[in-house]
Amino acid sequence: MLIDTHSHLGDQQFEDDRHAVIERAKAAGVSHMIVVADSLESATLSFAIARDTGMSATAGVHPHAASQWEDGSTDQVEEFISRPEVVAVGEVGLDYHYDFSPRDVQRRVFQTQIEIAEKAGLPVVVHSREADDDMTAMIRDSRATMILHSFSSGTSVFEAALEGGHYVSFSGMITFKSWKDTDSIRSVPDDRLLVETDSPYLAPVPHRGKRNEPAFVVEVAKKAAEVRGVPVEEICKNTTNNAVRLFGDRLTNKSES
Ligand SMILES: [Zn+2]
Numbered sequence: 098m099l100i101d102t103h104s105h106l107g108d109q110q111f112e113d114d115r116h117a118v119i120e121r122a123k124a125a126g127v128s129h130m131i132v133v134a135d136s137l138e139s140a141t142l143s144f145a146i147a148r149d150t151g152m153s154a155t156a157g158v159h160p161h162a163a164s165q166w167e168d169g170s171t172d173q174v175e176e177f178i179s180r181p182e183v184v185a186v187g188e189v190g191l192d193y194h195y196d197f198s199p200r201d202v203q204r205r206v207f208q209t210q211i212e213i214a215e216k217a218g219l220p221v222v223v224h225s226r227e228a229d230d231d232m233t234a235m236i237r238d239s240r241a242t243m244i245l246h247s248f249s250s251g252t253s254v255f256e257a258a259l260e261g262g263h264y265v266s267f268s269g270m271i272t273f274k275s276w277k278d279t280d281s282i283r284s285v286p287d288d289r290l291l292v293e294t295d296s297p298y299l300a301p302v303p304h305r306g307k308r309n310e311p312a313f314v315v316e317v318a319k320k321a322a323e324v325r326g327v328p329v330e331e332i333c334k335n336t337t338n339n340a341v342r343l344f345g346d347r348l349t350n351k352s353e354s
Contacts (some may be wrong), residue, residue: 099333100348101311101341102266103132103188103222103246103293107142108151110297110308119150122311128337129348132309133188133222133246133257135159137170141176147182153347154180154335155187155222163198163206174213184344186214187222188246191235194227204231214241220264220343225250233257242343247295255281259289264343268289269301271307272320283323287335292317292341 101122105111111118132147132154134140135152140156147154156177158166178186189210191203198206214221220242225232229251236243236257245258247268258265265285270276292314294301300309301316318336322329341348 098126098128099292099314100337101127101294101296102244102291102340102344103133104130104296104311105135105298106130106146106296106311108136108297111310115146116150118310118312119152124221124313125312125315126333127311127314127349129153129340130280131155131184131344131348135188136162136165137173137177144177144180144182151350152182153184153344154182154324155185156180156183157186157189157210157222158206159188160190160192160203160207160224161195161197164208166202171209172214174210175217178213178217178219182347183219184347185220185222185244186210186217186241187244189221189222189313190224190226190230190330191228192224192226193231200228200231203228204235207235209306210341211235211239211241211243215239220222220244222246225254229254236261236263239263243315245295248300249278259284262289263339264289264291264339266293267317268295269291269299269305269313269317272301272316273305274302275341279324288337288339288342289331289337290321292321292332292336307327330344 134143143154243263296309
């Protein structure tokens with residue numbers, strides 16, 4: 098059993114066959130998927146998918162869309178995360194690669210959403226790209242638990258995350274030939290490790306170049322097992338336990354709420 102802690106099942110690439118994709122994932126042993134939203138508009142679709150399928154969702158504003166943050170956005174995020182299917186604030190963070198929103202706006206919107214999560218007692222799904230210095234500082238200040246999603250940052254971010262008791266989630270990127278940072282995979286403690294697809298993006302080897310889907314999280318787990326020198330079953334067990342501890346009992350598929 099595995100949990101895909103980060104999939105964009107609301108993406109239009111899944112419009113035609115979303116339910117078949119979810120069934121394929123279940124057949125591959127993926128018991129639960131978190132449907133991640135990246136804007137307040139996309140959140141509504143994520144909730145609907147999560148409700149219809151018994152999966153979970155997130156709500157939050159991605160750094161790309163940070164400049165769309167308005168006065169009423171705090172209230173809206175707070176309303177969204179009070180829904181039973183919502184298990185985290187996300188994805189939020191800093192992206193200085195694309196700089197689609199001004200950096201000061203990205204930091205302000207990220208900080209606001211960290212505080213919303215802290216107040217609600219929910220974890221924060223964090224996107225971080227080429228923003229290591231600011232991200233390190235903001236992780237160190239955060240009183241909400243964070244998940245560094247599709248981890249590909251440097252040592253300072255990694256250390257801040259582990260020292261703060263946060264979680265590190267690896268995606269299909271770790272299966273790429275270009276992936277050199279095996280140290281980070283090896284040094285995450287067993288109880289801080291998560292796996293994800295970030296589908297439809299970043300399809301792992303041997304599916305590279307195709308649309309990614311939650312079933313392929315199996316390849317991420319296999320690679321993590323290989324690098325850590327442990328049986329894949331151990332990765333499955335630990336990452337599933339971690340996801341349930343972090344996001345809640347809804348991920349066991351047993352709760353009716
Ligand atoms: Zn994502």
